[in-house]
Amino acid sequence: MADLYSKKVMDHFRNPKNHGEIKDADATGTVGNAVCGDLMTIYLKIKNDTIIDIKFLTFGCAAAIATSSMITELAKGKTLDEALKITRKDVADELDGLPPIKMHCSNLAADALHEAIKNYRKKKTKK
Amino acid sequence: MKTIYLDHAATTPVDPQVIETMIPYFSTYFGNASSLHSYGRDAYDALEESRKQVAELIKARKQEIIFTAGGTESDNIAIKGVAYQNKQKRQTKGPHIITSTIEHAAVLEVCKHLQTQGYKIEYLPVDTEGIVNTTELENTISKDTFLITIMTANNEIGTIQPIEKIGRIAHDHDVLFHTDAVQAIGKMNLDMAKNKVDLLSISSHKIYGPKGVGALYIREGVRIEPLIHGGGHERGLRSSTENIPGITGLGKACELAAQRMEKDTIYLKKLRDQLIKGLLEIEESFLNGHPTKRLVNNAHFRFTGIEGESLVLGLNDKGVAAATGSACSSKKLQSSHVLTAIGIDPIHAHGSLRLTLGRENTADEIAYVIKVLPEIVDHLRTMSPLWNR
Numbered sequence: 001m002a003d004l005y006s007k008k009v010m011d012h013f014r015n016p017k018n019h020g021e022i023k024d025a026d027a028t029g030t031v032g033n034a035v036c037g038d039l040m041t042i043y044l045k046i047k048n049d050t051i052i053d054i055k056f057l058t059f060g061c062a063a064a065i066a067t068s069s070m071i072t073e074l075a076k077g078k079t080l081d082e083a084l085k086i087t088r089k090d091v092a093d094e095l096d097g098l099p100p101i102k103m104h105c106s107n108l109a110a111d112a113l114h115e116a117i118k119n120y121r122k123k124k125t126k127k
Numbered sequence: 128m129k130t131i132y133l134d135h136a137a138t139t140p141v142d143p144q145v146i147e148t149m150i151p152y153f154s155t156y157f158g159n160a161s162s163l164h165s166y167g168r169d170a171y172d173a174l175e176e177s178r179k180q181v182a183e184l185i186k187a188r189k190q191e192i193i194f195t196a197g198g199t200e201s202d203n204i205a206i207k208g209v210a211y212q213n214k215q216k217r218q219t220k221g222p223h224i225i226t227s228t229i230e231h232a233a234v235l236e237v238c239k240h241l242q243t244q245g246y247k248i249e250y251l252p253v254d255t256e257g258i259v260n261t262t263e264l265e266n267t268i269s270k271d272t273f274l275i276t277i278m279t280a281n282n283e284i285g286t287i288q289p290i291e292k293i294g295r296i297a298h299d300h301d302v303l304f305h306t307d308a309v310q311a312i313g314k315m316n317l318d319m320a321k322n323k324v325d326l327l328s329i330s331s332h333k334i335y336g337p338k339g340v341g342a343l344y345i346r347e348g349v350r351i352e353p354l355i356h357g358g359g360h361e362r363g364l365r366s367s368t369e370n371i372p373g374i375t376g377l378g379k380a381c382e383l384a385a386q387r388m389e390k391d392t393i394y395l396k397k398l399r400d401q402l403i404k405g406l407l408e409i410e411e412s413f414l415n416g417h418p419t420k421r422l423v424n425n426a427h428f429r430f431t432g433i434e435g436e437s438l439v440l441g442l443n444d445k446g447v448a449a450a451t452g453s454a455c456s457s458k459k460l461q462s463s464h465v466l467t468a469i470g471i472d473p474i475h476a477h478g479s480l481r482l483t484l485g486r487e488n489t490a491d492e493i494a495y496v497i498k499v500l501p502e503i504v505d506h507l508r509t510m511s512p513l514w515n516r
C-alpha cells in the first residue's frame with residue numbers, strides 16, 4: 001500500500017516506545033485539545049536535572065502517536081536544558097517528515113515536553 | 128496478506144459482467160451516438176438500452192433519465208437547474224430551498240453557493256438517529272419555497288429518510304422534491320411510479336459500475352435550466368458526446384442491481400447485524416444512526432477514548448479497509464458534520480468508524496473483523512489519556 005506516512009512514522013505508530021503513565025512522575029505536561037482530535041501528556045522522572053525516565057499518553061492520529069513516541073526517545077537521558085532545545089521540527093525530521101497538514105495539529109510532542117519541564121521548574125522554585 | 132474491503136460507501140469494485148459489457152464500446156462500437164452511420168447507430172442503441180436499464184431499476188420511464196458524469200454532477204444539475212428555472216417565479220422574500228444538515232457535500236455546497244446568489248436556504252436539523260422531522264419540514268414551507276432536497280439515505284451513518292412522506296408533503300404544497308439516492312440505489316426499493324419524487328440522483332461507482340458516470344431522474348413535466356450548454360445532448364440538459372462505455376457500464380450495473388436486490392439485501396443485512404452485534408461487545412462502543420431505518424450494508428460505530436484515523440490505519444495493518452468521520456482524516460481537519468448534526472460531541476466523533484459491506488464480503492471476513500478490531504481498540508486505549516483505566 002502507498003502509505004500516507006513515512007515508514008518511520010508507521011513504525012512508531014505500530015510499536016510506540018515508552019507509552020503509559022509514570023505514577024510517581026516528577027512532572028507532567030499536557031497540551032492539545034481532545035475536541036480538536038489531539039491530546040498529549042508527557043510524564044517525566046528527573047534526577048540531577050536529567051530526564052531519567054519519560055512516558056506518554058496520547059489521544060490522536062497516527063502522527064500524534066508517532067511524534068509522542070519519538071520525543072520520548074529523543075529526550076531520554078538528556079539534561080533539562082538540552083531537552084528544551086528539542087523543537088517540533090527536530091521531531092518531524094527524525095520521523096523523516098510529516099504530511100504538511102499534520103505539521104501543526106499533530107506535532108505537539110515537543111510542546112508537551114517543554115510544558116512538563118516548565119512545570120517541573122515552577123514546582124522547584126516554589127519549594 | 129488477504130485484504131477485506133469494508134468501504135463500499137466510498138466506492139465499489141466494478142462487477143466483471145459490467146466490465147464485459149463495457150469493453151466492446153471502447154474500440155469495436157466506438158461511434159458517436161449522434162452520427163447517422165452504423166457506428167453511430169450502434170452507439171445510440173447502446174445508449175438507449177442503458178437508459179432503459181436505469182429507468183427499470185427505479186420504475187421510471189426511459190425518457191425521464193439523463194446521463195451525467197456522476198452523483199455530484201446529478202446533484203448540481205438537479206438543484207441549480209431547478210433553482211435557475213424558478214428564480215423569477217416566487218420572490219416575495221427571495222426564492223427558498225429546504226434541505227437538511229446531513230446532506231452530502233455535493234448538495235450542501237451547491238446550497239451554500241446558491242445562498243451567495245440570493246437564494247434563501249433552510250437547513251433542517253435531524254434527530255439523534257439522523258431522521259428529518261416531517262412536521263418541522265411542513266412548517267418550514269413558505270410560498271417562496273420551490274424545492275426540497277433531502278437525501279434518501281445518508282452516506283456516513285446510513286440513516287434512511289421518510290422520502291415517501293416528504294414527497295407527499297412537497298406535492299401537497301406544490302414544491303418540487305429532489306433526493307440524492309446515491310447510497311440508497313440497489314439497496315432498497317425505489318419506485319418513481321409510486322413515490323412523489325421529482326428528481327433523483329444516481330452514481331454508478333457505488334453500485335459496482337465504473338466511476339465518473341451517473342444519472343439523474345427528472346419526472347416528466349419538470350422543467351430545469353441546463354448547466355452545460357453545447358450540442359444539445361441528453362435533451363439539451365447535459366451537452367457533451369455521451370460516454371458510451373461508462374453509460375453501458377452503469378446500465379448493466381442497474382440491471383444487475385435489480386436482479387440481485389432481494390438476495391443482496393437479505394444477505395447484507397445478515398452480515399451487517401453479525402458485525403454490529405460482535406462489535407457492540409466492545410466496552411464503551413456505540414452504534415451511530417438508526418437501529419433499523421438504516422442501509423442494509425452500513426455499520427457505524429464510535430469507541431470512547433480513541434481517534435478514528437489511528438483505528439483505520441490499525442485496521443489497514445490487519446488488511447481491513449474502513450473509514451472514519453474523524454477530523455484528522457478529513458481534508459479540512461473538521462469532524463463530520465453528520466455526527467455533529469446527530470448530537471455527538473467532537474471527542475466521540477473523532478472515535479468513529481464506518482464499515483460498509485458489499486456483496487463480495489463473507490461471514491468469515493466479518494468474524495475476522497470482530498476478532499481483530501477489539502485488539503486494536505485495546506492497544507489504542509492503553510495509549511490514551513482519555514481512557515479510564
Ligand SMILES: Cc1ncc(COP(=O)(O)O)c(C=O)c1O
Nearest residue numbers: 197198199231233282309310330
Ligand atoms: C450521498 C452521496 N451523494 C453524492 C456523492 C457523489 O457521487 P460521485 O462520487 O459519483 O460524484 C456521493 C459519493 O461520495 C454520496 O455518497
